[in-house]
Amino acid sequence: MSGTSEGPTPAADLDRSAVTDSDPTPYHRVFAAAPLAMAVVNAEGLVVSANAAFGELLGAAPEALTGRPAADLVDLAADTRTRHAYREVLGGRQARLRCTRRLKHRDGTSVWAQVTVAPLADGAPGVLLSVTDVSAHRELQARLRHLQMHDPVTRLPNRTLFFERLSAALEAESYEQGGTGRIGLCYLDLDGFKAVNDTLGHRVGDRLLAAVAQRLTRVADEAGYARNGTPLVARLGGDEFALLVEDSTGTDQLSDLAGCALRALEEPFDLAGQRLSLTASIGVVERHAAGTTATGLMQAADTTLYWAKADGKARWTLFDPERNAHRMTRQALSSTLRPAIERGEFALEYQPLVGMEDGRLSGVEALVRWHHPQFGTLTPNRFIGLAEEDGSIVQLGRWALSTACRQARRWQLDHPGEPPIFVSVNVAVRQVWDSDLVADVDRILGESGLAPHLLQLELTESAVMGSAGRPLQALQALSDMGVRIAIDDFGTGYSNLAYLSRLPVSVLKLDGSFVRGFQYEEHQETATGTPPNPADEVIVEAMIQLAHRLGLTVTAECVETSAQATRLRRIGCDTGQGWLYSRPVPPDRISELLGVQTYAVGKP
Template sequence: PTPRSPAPPRATAPARTHTPADPSAHRAAFDAAPLPMALVDETGTITAANPALHQYLALPAASLAGRPLTHLTALGLAPHTTPGLPEVFSGRRHHLVCTRRITSPRGGDSWAEIRLEHLAPTSGALLTVRDTSLGHELRARLRTAEREDPLTRLASRAHFLDRLADTLEEHGLRGGRGRVGLCVLGLDGFRHVNTAHGHLVGDHLLRAVAARLARLAPLLASAHGEAPVLARLGGDEFALLVREVHEVRGGGEAREGREAREAREVHGVRETHGAHDGREDREATGSGGPGQLAELATTVLRELREPYDIAGRRLSVSASAGVAELRARETSPAELMRAVTTALGWAKAEGGGGWALFDSARSEDGAHRDLLASALRPAVRDGEFELEYQPLVALADGTLHGVEALVRWRHPRFGKLAPNRFIDVAERDGSIVELGRWVLRTACAQARSWQLARPGARPPYVSVNVTVRQLWDSDVVGDVAAVLAETRLPPSLLQLELTESEVVGQTGRPLRALQELSDMGVRIAIDDFGTGYSNLSYLSRLPVSVLKLDGSFVRGFPFTGSAPEADAPAAAPALPASRDRTAATVIAGAPARATTAEGRPADEVIVEALVGLAHRLGLTVTAECVETRSQAERLRAMGCDMGQGYLYSRPVPPERIGVLLETTGRCPGWTTSSS
């Protein structure tokens, strides 16, 4: 084999040579750099400084070389304020960074990040100064935004909560015996202002409200002269924090101990029955009113009602307020805010323009109602409801003509609940439709069984309460027709009751449903008649056959001077109301009707007039809350047709009604005028 010739040698690249950089180039770059810089030797003496540093410090050119770095007071690098400088100069420390506020000789301040970095392998360091004023300003603005509401310049929600937490902590350090008060305001109808006038006008209004509150705050100073802390929580809500609450009553003297606690409890119960607008007792709030927070809320709401001149418009708005006063050691910021927000909701629910004081019992009742709401639908399916029946008695002869069906809830945890505990809840969440169907079916089936048990005798009709929500949300006409067909109950033995407040003003579907039910032969009754509407023209338009007079009229009858036992309530009635309302409940739409020992003679005249009017319209009249024989006899003398109340019977199980029908058919409370 032919031997290989050796490969030619590879060409090698010429070796690179590194020439030292031109020091003059380094110096030119140093001098041209826009970043202020300086070279410092191991002793801390400036050996060179670029023009940018001279310009930044407003010093003559080339005036820094040879000066100790620590003598530049503008940079604030004195040894006692910046330890570690010698270590950086000597190389024992790699670098040092600090932030300083720079005051220029020409005036004005700026912020800078100053950095010293050791220059290895030689001794000395490089100083750089970077202006951070813009970032510092942005951070300052962010901190201000956290503390201050940008629209109104009041404290922000976050800052307010910090102040609240600090207040509670201060009380804790002093033993936590003090009380902290909080008032949250919400403008009524602010959404309408935005809709009608635009958001710009709405913003102007919020600023005007904030300015008015700020002017008012010094006048609301506490006993120690401290004005409440003001804040805008967001939207149209504002807050006032009273860091130290003092109960002041009776000529302005503080009352401590049990007496003050009892006074607070009394006022707490009173105010939470409804929003308080403060108009009736403005003059009394300082000394005899409900205390410091009540006076604050009343004063603020009064001032906020004054008109505002906004962008050429004169606007009037009212506000609602929630007030909470709790012991500092027993609460937290979140709990106090939750309490006052709950109270604000109560005030808004009462129609606005007033304030409500937080009451823990009422709040617990709200939680209780929420619990009931979640259990309502399953309770209908599980058969936890039952019906009791209260007689409807002919005043002429005392015979039982009908009964009203009243629903009860046998709750597995809370026991037997009357309808006032859950009907409102059922209306709100819509379960009233399902519950109403069960009541209708059960009542009609019971009425049919009474009819079959006494062939040939006059059977009692059954009266079932219906809400306007059922007329809107369900096919009530179809439901009634189906139940009547299923139970084979004649339509004439069914009466449906709606309260006057629900039926007045109804048009469209509810009115058509009532007409169809009436055409079917079902009786339509107006319950609680006479509770404040006074417009009787609707009686001619509605298919009504029965008026049930509100019980407050009967309770207003004057007591007779003879036969005291005749005016004594029958069988110690616990609740003188045919629909099991609690004694504390005031009928919607009507003021509370207090009855004196002399009664209200005008009520007797009104009842007589209403009975005559109803009869001329072809309607029968049932009087509710008949409790005494005297009341029954006067109603009979007026021509009233039917009576219902504890004189005759409380609501009872269906078996008791069956026994009554099988015996005399007359209720025990009936008596003739001669007996």
């Protein structure tokens, strides 16, 4: 403790003449009988006189202390800072020193004492040293700190103490002095704990938390016994616990610890007549302490715990940098979707739809691309799901629909001698629910001048098959308007053709998984030596025949070889789409293809 300039204690008013044995003044008697332990110390730091309270505190007769170095008696030379301040007070260069020391009694007990050193009054030589027993105060402070740093339900270290220990472990001096220089964390959350509180009450919930804490403590103790270092178990709040491993030896150690914790919690809990079973999910992080922050470690642990929950609960999951990078990218994309639409970062490419019989270009599918300034050109599978989650799919879908219709009308005006081609635009279910799709389509068709029969809207099979209420009404109104409705990726969902008779659908688009089975010529074996399964063709042919009987046309997706095209044409497929004909291309490339009598397959 450093010296201070606080006001003088009452004992400091005693001058040196008042405490000498030869002066029978009342001051001498006060000094000798005072309950405050005091001693007069000369300029050399030696005790000149000590009162009875001082002797009692140190377990010695006052006379036996005379001539002894005061610094040794009350531990003033223990550290450089205090030693220097004490010398400054003895030399008259500093007004006062006050510090706290732990003093040992002769009987082996110890007390916490506040030591004050101040000059004697009236310029008398030497200083007055006084000692106050503050053990009770220190004990109270320790009890209050314990209460402040520990959870009252589980008696484990709480969030405050956990972060104090974590921050200390991440300081350079903690891991540079030796050890592995690594740190590990198991971040645990109880699965379904809220249901316990809601159904059985908080009293039972608290008992369950206390029982969980006991089992986790036992796991930590056993792990510490095996590895000479006991993990810190803490309750971070609610039903969240943490096991902190300083000087971890690697992911194997943390994985073992997490596994032991899960197994310990799998055993049923007997709580005052209630037999409860629960599981837990754990996020596991292990890394070098250097360069790691408490915030960064906890964020990684929280993310990994979320993965464990999302992957099915009742498990531990190890932090995966690649998975985390994907999550961060996903968050970055999600946060910039709406502004990107306003900044015009999206564009449409178009993939030809070709008649299987005549090879003529009959239509195109509009496919959106995001030209992201950081991640480059992104295909729909990277951002459509995000747009559906945050609702920006409505704004994006409206833009795509308007852009595609204007482009289709432009092709029609630029090539008046050619049969006009239709444009097919994907529509998300949320566009039907969260916007007035019928009004949007009617307005866009009117503004662009495109005839309704030249617009095709594609919805996924699972969305259309369950249509009822507002979605069904919207699809019917669009069909009545003359717009064609297509089911995209048909065959991957319900595949209920009978249900199609009650829907205003005009086109089925066969999912590419069916078409891939047509990749080889008849009797040609695959690279594995296995001939193609003839059942693929039987199934597709049956689907096409049933669709035709319902008055629907069929488009095959992912047509990549002439063998596929030949076999699809033979069984009656109407339209093909895929890399055999063209990849998705910019609008000007479609303009070049409009005058081609028979579509040039192969190169886009």
